[in-house]
Amino acid sequence: MAEIFPISPRINPEGASVPPSHAQTDEEARLQALAEHEILDAEPDPSLAHIVELAARLLGAPAAFVSFVDRDRQVFHAKIGLSLCETDRDVAFCARTIAQTDILVVLDASQDPRFRDNPLVTGAPFIRFYAGVPLRTGDGHAIGTLCLAGPKPRRAFTGRDRRILADLARLVLDRLELRRVEAARRATQSRFEHIADTSSDAIICADAHGRVSFWSAAAERLFGHTVAEALGQPLAILVPERMRGGHEGDLCRIARGAATRLLGRTVELIGRYKDGREFPVELSLCTWAENGHAAFGAIARDVSQRHMVEERLFQLAHLDTLTNLPNRAVLRGRIEAVILEACPAAVLMIDLDGFKEVNDAHGHAVGDAVLRLAADRLRICVGTTGVAARFGGDEFAVVLPDVGDPLVAIAKGQAVIDVLSKPYRVEGLVARLGASVGVALSPAYCVGGDELLACADAALYRAKMDGRGCARLFTPDMREIAQRERACRDGLRRAIEQGEFVLHYQPQVSLSDGTLTGAEALIRWQHPELGLLMPGAFLEVLDNGPDAAQVGDWVLRTACAQAQAWRQGGVTPFRIGVNLCAAQFRDGDLTERVAAALAETGLPAHALELEITETIILRHDPGVVATLQDLRTMGVGIAFDDYGTGYASLSLLKRFPLTRLKIDRSFVNGLCNDRRDAAVVRAVINLSRSFGLEVIAEGVETEEQRQRLLAKGCNEAQGYLFGRPMPVTEFATRFEVDRGRAHQSSTAA
Ligand code: C2E
Ligand code: CA
Ligand code: CA
Numbered sequence: 001m002a003e004i005f006p007i008s009p010r011i012n013p014e015g016a017s018v019p020p021s022h023a024q025t026d027e028e029a030r031l032q033a034l035a036e037h038e039i040l041d042a043e044p045d046p047s048l049a050h051i052v053e054l055a056a057r058l059l060g061a062p063a064a065f066v067s068f069v070d071r072d073r074q075v076f077h078a079k080i081g082l083s084l085c086e087t088d089r090d091v092a093f094c095a096r097t098i099a100q101t102d103i104l105v106v107l108d109a110s111q112d113p114r115f116r117d118n119p120l121v122t123g124a125p126f127i128r129f130y131a132g133v134p135l136r137t138g139d140g141h142a143i144g145t146l147c148l149a150g151p152k153p154r155r156a157f158t159g160r161d162r163r164i165l166a167d168l169a170r171l172v173l174d175r176l177e178l179r180r181v182e183a184a185r186r187a188t189q190s191r192f193e194h195i196a197d198t199s200s201d202a203i204i205c206a207d208a209h210g211r212v213s214f215w216s217a218a219a220e221r222l223f224g225h226t227v228a229e230a231l232g233q234p235l236a237i238l239v240p241e242r243m244r245g246g247h248e249g250d251l252c253r254i255a256r257g258a259a260t261r262l263l264g265r266t267v268e269l270i271g272r273y274k275d276g277r278e279f280p281v282e283l284s285l286c287t288w289a290e291n292g293h294a295a296f297g298a299i300a301r302d303v304s305q306r307h308m309v310e311e312r313l314f315q316l317a318h319l320d321t322l323t324n325l326p327n328r329a330v331l332r333g334r335i336e337a338v339i340l341e342a343c344p345a346a347v348l349m350i351d352l353d354g355f356k357e358v359n360d361a362h363g364h365a366v367g368d369a370v371l372r373l374a375a376d377r378l379r380i381c382v383g384t385t386g387v388a389a390r391f392g393g394d395e396f397a398v399v400l401p402d403v404g405d406p407l408v409a410i411a412k413g414q415a416v417i418d419v420l421s422k423p424y425r426v427e428g429l430v431a432r433l434g435a436s437v438g439v440a441l442s443p444a445y446c447v448g449g450d451e452l453l454a455c456a457d458a459a460l461y462r463a464k465m466d467g468r469g470c471a472r473l474f475t476p477d478m479r480e481i482a483q484r485e486r487a488c489r490d491g492l493r494r495a496i497e498q499g500e501f502v503l504h505y506q507p508q509v510s511l512s513d514g515t516l517t518g519a520e521a522l523i524r525w526q527h528p529e530l531g532l533l534m535p536g537a538f539l540e541v542l543d544n545g546p547d548a549a550q551v552g553d554w555v556l557r558t559a560c561a562q563a564q565a566w567r568q569g570g571v572t573p574f575r576i577g578v579n580l581c582a583a584q585f586r587d588g589d590l591t592e593r594v595a596a597a598l599a600e601t602g603l604p605a606h607a608l609e610l611e612i613t614e615t616i617i618l619r620h621d622p623g624v625v626a627t628l629q630d631l632r633t634m635g636v637g638i639a640f641d642d643y644g645t646g647y648a649s650l651s652l653l654k655r656f657p658l659t660r661l662k663i664d665r666s667f668v669n670g671l672c673n674d675r676r677d678a679a680v681v682r683a684v685i686n687l688s689r690s691f692g693l694e695v696i697a698e699g700v701e702t703e704e705q706r707q708r709l710l711a712k713g714c715n716e717a718q719g720y721l722f723g724r725p726m727p728v729t730e731f732a733t734r735f736e737v738d739r740g741r742a743h744q745s746s747t748a749a
Contacts, residue, residue, distance in 0.1 A: 026141075031071055033141040037176055038183040040068055040075055047175050048078040051146070055168045056080050059161055061148035063125075066135070066172055067094040068144035082125065082149070091118055093149075097132035098142035103162050106130040108153030128153040131161070133169035135176065146172050202300040208293040210235045222281070222302055224274030238281075238300070240272040263287065268303065279304050320390040322368055323375030328397075331389035335399050335449040338442070344404025345442045348397065348413050349456035350378070352420065353434035353468045355394035357586060362429060369426040370433065377419040397453065404441060406473050413437035413471030421469070436463040437471035445476055458482030464544065488541040491527070496547055500526050503558055504725035507735065508577065508696060508718040511710045516735050518575030518609070520718060521559035522725045523551075539581075548583035555579070557597045562728060564603040571735070576603070577639065579611045585623060591630040598634075605635035609660065613641045617656065625655060632657040639696070644680050653691050661688045663714070665699020672704050685712050 034040065048066055056064035063081030067074045074092040076085055089095050093115065097104040109115040109128050120127045132147035146169040196203040202219035206212050215230040223230070225237060236244045263285055271281030284299040320327045326334075338345040352374060359367035371394065378396055382388040386400040398416070403409050420435035438460025442452050459474035461482050466472060495501060505519040525533040542548050556578050563576035584590050598605055610631065617624060628638055639660040640653075644667055663684050670677030681697070688695040697709050700719030709717060723734060 029139075030141040030143060033137050033139060034068060034070065034143040036183065037143070037180045039077060039176070039179060040070060042077075044078055045175065045179065048172060049080075051168055051171050051175070052078040052080055055146065055148060055165065058164055058168075059131075059148055061129075061131075061150050063149040064147065065149075066144060066146055067092070067132075069095055069098050069142075074144075077144075084125065087120070091120055093118075093120070093127070093130045094132055094145040094147060097145045097147070098134045100134065101136075103131065103133045103165060105157045105162070107155065107157065110153070125149075126151045131157050131165060133165050135169060135173055137173070137180075138177070143176075145169075199299075204230075204235075204238070204298045204300060206235050206296040206298075207290075208295065210296070212237075213295070214297075219300065222273075222300060223271065229274075235296075238271060240270055240276075240278055243270060271300065271302070280307050320375075323372050323390050325375045325379065325396070326387060326389040328389060328391050331387060331391075331397055331399060332449050332453070334387045335442075335452055338399060338401045339449055339452075341401075342443075343401055345452075346400045346403040346409035346412065347440050347442070347452045347456045348400070348409075348416060348471075349391075349438040349440075349453070349460040350396040350398065350416055350420070351436050351460055351464065352394035352396075353436055353464075355433055358424075358431045358433060360587065362426075362431070366426050366429060366431070370424045370431055373424050373426070374420055374433075377422070378416065381416055381419045397456070404444075406439075406441060406444075409439045409441060410471050410473055413439045417469065417471060434469040436460055436468045438463055438474065439471055440474040445474060454482075455479065461485065485541050488538055489545055492538060492542055492545060492547065495525055495527075496551065498528075500528070501551065501554065502526050502727070503555060503562070504727055505562070505731045506718050506725040507723040507731070508575070508716060509722045511706060511715055511717050514722075516571065517573065517716055518577060518607075519563070519731065520577035520579070520611070520725070521555060521562070522579070523555055524725075543581050543583060548581050549587055552581050552584040553593055553597075556594065557600065560597045560601040560603045560608060563607060564601045566732075567603070567607065573607070575607050575609055575637070577609045577611055579641065580616065582616045585616060585627060588623065588627075590627050591634070594631060594636060595634065598636075606637065609637035609639050611639045611641040611662065614645070617652065625657075628657050632659070642698075644684055650687075653687070653693075658691075658693055660694040660696060663695065663697045665719070668697050668699045668705055668709070668719070669701075671708055672702070678708075681709070681714075682712055685714050689713070 039045070052064045052066060055061070061081075063079070065079035065082055066077045068077060069089060069092065072089050073086050074089055074094050076082060093104070093106065096114070106112050106115060107129060109118065109121040109130060115121050115130075118127075127149050129150040129152060130147065131149075132145040134142040135144045135146060136142045146165065148165065196214070196216040197218075199216065200218055202222040203214065203216040204212060204219050205214035212230045212233050212235065215225070215227045219230065220226055223238065225233070230237065266282055266284045268280060268282050270278050272278055280303045282301045282303045286297050288295055288297070315321075315324075318326060318330045335345070335347060352370075355367070355370065358370055371390075374394075375388070375390060375396070378388040378398065382398050382400070385402070386398055388396060388398045391397050400409070400412060403412065414437075416437055417435045420433065424431040424433065438456045438458065440452050440455035440459055445455060455474040455478075458478040458481070459472045462478050463470050463472040502524050503521045504524050505521055507516055508518045508520060509515065510517050523535055523539070525538055527533050542551060559576050559578045563574060567574050580590075584593075594608070594610070597603075598608065612624075612628075632638060637659040638657060639662050640656070640658050641662050642664040643661040645664045661684055663681055667677045667680045667684075671681055672678075685695055687693075694716070695714050696716040696718065697705075697714050698718055700706055700709065700717040700721045702721060705719075706717065706721060723731075726734070
């Protein structure tokens with residue numbers, strides 16, 4: 001037989017170690033088999049005692065016993081007629097019995113050379129007769145014996161006697177096997193209970209009737225019922241009452257042994273704490289057979305914490321943290337899904353008008369509150385069929401599945417504008433905002449999700465161009481415009497960073513004697529690829545972008561510095577005209593910025609003339625008047641540019657603190673051959689006289705125009721006749737300003 005497990009080598013008398021023999025290996029296995037019965041030092045087993053009694057009676061022996069042969073001793077487990085409990089193994093008759101397969105019979109020990117010197121024979125209890133059968137387990141290990149003994153020798157031990165003793169030994173073995181199985185079961189159970197009670201997961205078992213049969217310490221903590229309360233209760237106590245029909249039914253079916261899809265799986269359901277509180281619980285279920293009946297086990301775990309973490313992660317990934325609206329990614333996913341379902345849909349891009357002003361004027365806390373309110377209104381307006389999302393900043397988007405009709409979509413856009421335009425009450429403030437909406441329909445013009453969003457964005461751009469506060473439906477031509485403008489916007493960013501803007505100066509002259517009175521500063525973009533760009537190519541995009549005020553400020557400071565340089569070169573009087581844009585009025589600090597530019601450059605206030613247009617005036621009424629008033633008080637001139645082209649009424653002239661009207665070049669252009677243009681020019685000149693304003697004509701290209709203007713009483717002009725807008729150096733050369741004298745252009749009459 002091969003050695004299976006090593007045992008410690010024994011030291012032989014000479015002190016050299018020897019490898020364990022097969023006999024030793026067998027002996028260890030035999031001792032192990034004996035230990036498994038848990039009988040050596042156990043209470044006497046009544047059924048063994050009964051067999052021993054039977055043996056003594058049937059075979060007429062004064063003493064009978066079961067002896068187990070341990071490593072160094074024999075232990076009498078059940079005995080009659082014997083006062084000893086155990087002896088050394090050396091003296092044991094049984095130690096010899098177990099070494100043989102058959103029964104050992106010693107009729108007279110005093111006559112037997114093997115035993116005659118044995119202390120049990122020579123002293124108490126004076127054994128003469130002995131008969132023992134080895135108790136051999138199913139695995140072949142002789143763990144002990146069933147024996148008879150007596151103080152008197154016997155003459156015979158018949159074949160029948162031997163058979164009876166052997167049969168009784170078999171009964172002893174059956175009983176021992178039951179004990180072994182029971183001990184093994186007890187070990188498994190205690191192992192299970194230890195593990196179950198140290199596990200942080202609740203472990204619950206139930207019988208075939210669905211009654212709790214095991215309830216671990218963690219189950220007490222998780223569900224609140226003590227072991228005593230839980231044992232015998234139906235599994236229903238695990239779930240809330242309202243769910244008992246469903247889950248309990250399932251659990252009971254499983255407990256009865258029915259195969260369900262829940263088995264072997266981890267399922268999540270609502271658990272119920274003793275006090276009725278509910279919590280999410282994760283269950284792993286299994287069944288097995290126990291004594292021929294189905295048994296049921298569940299491992300349960302509280303997953304509230306995990307839910308919270310998952311929820312938080314979900315929110316971070318899918319929701320905008322400020323408004324709790326879905327974010328861009330969610331909306332995009334929703335749009336893709338709608339497109340996949342081939343269902344018509346409308347996408348609305350929404351931009352709050354005037355949000356930046358509220359944010360700047362009242363701070364971010366108010367701005368955030370306004371955005372949250374706007375998000376709530378949007379959510380309600382969109383309802384459950386659509387999805388509203390925040391795109392960042394003050395931009396929102398909405399997808400409306402099943403809306404394919406342009407009229408319905410535009411009406412929805414208008415509804416959105418209406419709710420978003422209601423006053424916002426925040427911290428005792430009332431903020432008024434508007435909204436612009438771009439609408440794109442799928443599958444009308446747009447195929448992909450991103451394309452649909454881009455189309456809605458292009459339509460939004462148009463809505464803003466059309467004066468904001470309106471909804472516009474996407475049409476294909478918008479795409480190109482939007483693209484161009486986007487490219488332009490990107491280019492403008494770079495232009496600002498790289499300093500690609502330059503100013504050109506157009507001379508303004510006195511019509512009577514042709515002397516230089518000043519210049520208008522006009523912006524140009526020195527584009528690295530496209531060359532010198534005129535304002536018409538980029539100004540609209542710049543004005544609508546975020547950088548308009550910054551660029552306007554740069555124009556102001558540069559023009560003031562240049563004008564002052566020329567004045568210091570001896571050109572006086574010299575006035576510089578600077579065009580303003582609407583954005584410069586929005587920030588509310590224009591007066592300070594103008595004052596700073598003047599202080600920085602040393603230019604006197606009266607040498608600066610700011611040019612404003614009707615668009616500026618009409619967009620921001622109350623603030624603009626106050627600002628202009630302050631500028632006037634400082635001594636800065638205010639010219640009304642392009643006068644006559646718009647709707648500017650007479651009352652405007654009264655309300656605004658102007659110093660000059662600029663006759664638009666379109667009227668000057670028609671002055672000599674169109675009686676209506678001539679009439680307008682005359683009217684503007686008269687108007688300026690009656691309001692005490694100065695007047696200047698733009699776009700004078702011919703000598704005839706110059707003379708007619710002069711005849712009508714206009715004293716100043718600018719135009720190609722006197723000089724085109726030109727770079728600084730050219731201006732200096734043409735007008736010899738660096739030599740201290742101002743000369744009229746040689747082309748002038
Ligand atoms: P504007 O203020 O009416 O400027 C006069 C425009 O008329 C200039 O066009 C100028 O080149 C052009 N012009 C001058 N004389 C004649 C002429 O005899 N015949 C013709 N046909 N045109 C003449 P420009 O430079 O292209 O500027 C266009 C507009 O861009 C300006 O109109 C002004 O509204 C705006 N702009 C220019 N520079 C600035 C600036 O620095 N800031 C702001 N906010 N706007 C500017
Ligand atoms: Ca101008
Ligand atoms: Ca003009």
